[in-house]
Amino acid sequence: AQKITQTQPGMFVQEKEAVTLDCTYDTSDQSYGLFWYKQPSSGEMIFLIYQGSYDEQNATEGRYSLNFQKARKSANLVISASQLGDSAMYFCAMREGGPQGGKLIFGQGTELSVKP
């Protein structure tokens, strides 16, 4: 069964510094996708970045990059040059492959606070 684990309930980072949010996963499928979402206090879920299991290079989207270590089954999110607006909950998620798309399941989340 697929499983996502985020072990950091809360993180603090100084403005303009980089921060890494941890995510490990477990699956028996060879084909799967890994996602990171941001949830501000308003409640909406905002898609940040995607990494496919067959992608050889780490995904990057602006200030977000995904440190994908397949053998370790980890998919950590790195936010560079943190901004005050980055303060939010961050969720790692995974979807296994399959003809019907598979379930998208989420980790427990990490609450990031950016200090001025």
Place this chain on the structure above:
Amino acid sequence: ETGVTQTPRHLVMGMTNKKSLKCEQHLGHNAMYWYKQSAKKPLELMFVYSLEERVENNSVPSRFSPECPNSSHLFLHLHTLQPEDSALYLCASSQSGSSAEAFFGQGTRLTVV
């Protein structure tokens, strides 16, 4: 502006009431989802519809009843809820396939009194 719209945004209902949550997507996706997010808990997947067929039901109590009349609309019918059902209910849509990200609505904040 989101391609997934949920109504209402806030709902307060008594335990004997019947209400429905509505979700609408204009993204041309073929899969839709209901998630429950309680305070200090991760998102719990409730139901998945793919091509208008329910393909996932995560042991959700029968007081929650989903309906997917077409690929653009998803409902969650609520009846005789309990106070512990108070939560943020999020709807999402996506294309099928492991690489497809899900787009979320802004959620319905439900309070059961």
